[in-house]
Amino acid sequence: SRGDREPVQNWDALERRRRCVLKAHPGTGEGAVQAVHSLLRSLRSSSTRRLRVPSPRLAMSSSVVSLQVGQCGIQLGTSLLETIAGEEVGTSPEGGLSGTFFRQQRLVASDSYSIKGTIQRTHPRSVLVDMEPKVIESTVRSENESPLFTFDPRSTFAKQSGSGNNWARGYFEYGSQYGDDILDKARREVEKCDMFGGFLVMQSLAGGTGSGLGARLAQLLKDDFQSNFLLNHCVWPYDSGEVIVQNYNTLLTLSHLHDCSDGIIVTENESLLQTCKRRLDIQRPTFDDLNSVAAKGLASILLPAERQSVDPYDFGGGGGGLEHNLLGSLVEHLCSHPAFKMLTLKSAPQVQTKALDFTEFKWTTILKWLRQMLIVSSNLDETLDWGVKIDSGSSINRVHCKSMGNFLVLRGRAALDAEVSAFADKALYPSWATDPLKVMCSERRFLGHEMFATVVSNSQASIVPMRKVLNKAYSMFDEKAYVHHYERCGLSYGDMEYAFGNIEDIIAKYSSL
Secondary structure, X not given: OHHHHOOXXXXXXXXXXXXXXXHHOOOOOHHHHHHHHHHHHHHHHXXXXXXXXXXXXXXXXXXXXXXXXXXXXXXXXXHHHHHHHXXXXXXOOOOOOOOOOEEEEEEEEEOOOOEEEEEEEEEEOEEEEEOOHHHHHHHXXXXXXXXXXXXXXXXXXXXXXXXXXXXXXXXXXXXHHHHHHHHHHHHHHHHOOOOEEEEEEEEEOOOOHHHHHHHHHHHHHHHHOOOOEEEEEEXXXXXXXXXXXXXXXXXXXXXXXXXXXXXXXXXXXXXXXXXXXXXXXXXXXXXXXXXXXXXXXXXXXXXXXXXXXXOOOOOOOOOOOEEOOHHHHHHHHHOOOOOOXXXXXXXXXXXXXXXXXXXXXXXXXXXXXXXHHHHHOOOOOOOOOOOOOOXXXXXXXXXXXXXXXXXXXXXXXXXXXXXXXXXXXXXXXXXXXXXXXXXXXXXXXXXXXXXXXXXXXXXXXXXXXXXXXXHHHHHHHHOOOOHHHHXXXXXXHHHHHHHHHHHHHHHHHHHOO
């Protein structure tokens, strides 16, 4: 009867079930056995005739709901949505936006006498959260003038108090007071998805709202949506210091996210600043400039692409058709081990927009630079240490950045023909890693680039910044500096010690790769 309702796909499971039935009923006659075999053959034949590989254009893609928490999360998330929307409008044959990150809303324009018509608006699948209203108000106001999309005012949440850069206030006080209300807005966005994939939470690590409230919301989301992926994108503060207690906030956030999130992508403010100054010739970068660089790298791993095989004997090229939502594949490939969740993102080339038409691109050169960036843990494709190599025993000990897995995305001309075997080198990975490399490709230009490559890596790259922050935090913690501000909001001394110890465990596990 199951074959009458839907095609049977797992034939091995059905065969095992048949054997269990026959074993449980040894008196079953040979005629019944033959009847079961005949039924299996007929179902296999009819199912094979009915099953078809879906057209990439018709395949339903799962949607992603993003939570943009705090000033940094809201501004960076908005820049990311603008980048994605600009690329999709420019490349989509219908000129519209896909349902992965956007939804359509039809409004009826009418008066008391007659209906005048309908208005269709495009809204991001996003919830904006901040404890101060000015950032949300300015963001919603500016996007209302955009021809691409507008934010739904019902998917915003703001209060008047602020978090005062206190992680405990955001996590305990605001998380307890407003967590359920914010979660209701997220649920409403999920209910509007035809097929829901997971959440992308964007936040900073330095302040109080993005770090504290963001960590609490991530925990609440995972409790309610355990079968869907949860990916956090966190902006790492400047080494020189943005907030006096940023080291506490960073460690507390990472410790809690590591317990509930499926993956944590870390982007360093210092790397964004150096990219603007040294590669894009922006000597005095603004927040918009920094957000634009970060959004560019993120958009390159979010837009649709198809899988490329790294096996030279796989003549099918990997298969699977066009994937509209790469986040699910990324989480599944890189974050399968619960002890390793720290992800970093590197892109090449970083070129000024005005120089794109005069720059010659070659995949061999781009991938050579990107691989070296991966080996030496650099976010810039210049001033690289080319003396660090992994193909000679004398220099392998200098490689301080071994990867547990890599997710490589290539965009541009002849991307499907690019030679990526260098990223499959076994020396890049621990000996126990199986199938550590996944490659996705799209032959469409990306943001004016003829060729563009991005690698998301689950690697040892986070060890150095985590260790720096941990040492600074311990120096303050030993003197009990500012600890009373956290205790006053419900965070105990022992809670902070546990968080620091959790970070030490993460560093030790990555160091063992």
